[in-house]
Amino acid sequence: MLERNPRKNRTEVTFVLPADTPPGPVSVVGDFNDWQPGTHTLVARRDGTRAVTVALPGGSAHSFRYLAAGDYWFNDEDGDGHDGVNSRLHT
Known part of the structure; x- marks a missing residue:
C-alpha cells in the first residue's frame, strides 16, 4: 500500500x-535510490504493518519494487x- 502526503515541493510517500x-x-x-x-528498509509500526517513508519531488514518476530476504x-x-x-509511482 502507498500513502502519499503532499508537501510544498515534494511528496512524502x-x-x-x-x-x-x-x-x-x-x-x-x-530509481529514486539507484x-x-x-537504503530504504521497512520498519515495524504499532498498527501491525511495516513501512518506510521517502521524500520525492512533486510531479515526478518513479519505478520501484520491493526486495525481501532470499532475493x-x-x-x-x-x-x-x-x-x-516494475511498479510505477506518480507524485
Missing part, C-alpha cells in the same frame, strides 16, 4: 506492507501501473 508477509527484512528499491537494497522481488499492487516488471 510511505510504502506499507503487512508485518510478516513476506517474512524477514524488506527494502523498497527504485536500486540500492537496504525475492515483488511489486506493489497499489502502484500507479507498471513499467515492464
Whole structure:
C-alpha cells in the first residue's frame, strides 16, 4: 500500500506492507535510490504493518519494487501501473 502526503515541493510517500508477509527484512528499491537494497528498509509500526517513508519531488514518476530476504522481488499492487516488471509511482 502507498500513502502519499503532499508537501510544498515534494511528496512524502510511505510504502506499507503487512508485518510478516513476506517474512524477514524488506527494502523498497527504485530509481529514486539507484536500486540500492537496504537504503530504504521497512520498519515495524504499532498498527501491525511495516513501512518506510521517502521524500520525492512533486510531479515526478518513479519505478520501484520491493526486495525481501532470499532475493525475492515483488511489486506493489497499489502502484500507479507498471513499467515492464516494475511498479510505477506518480507524485
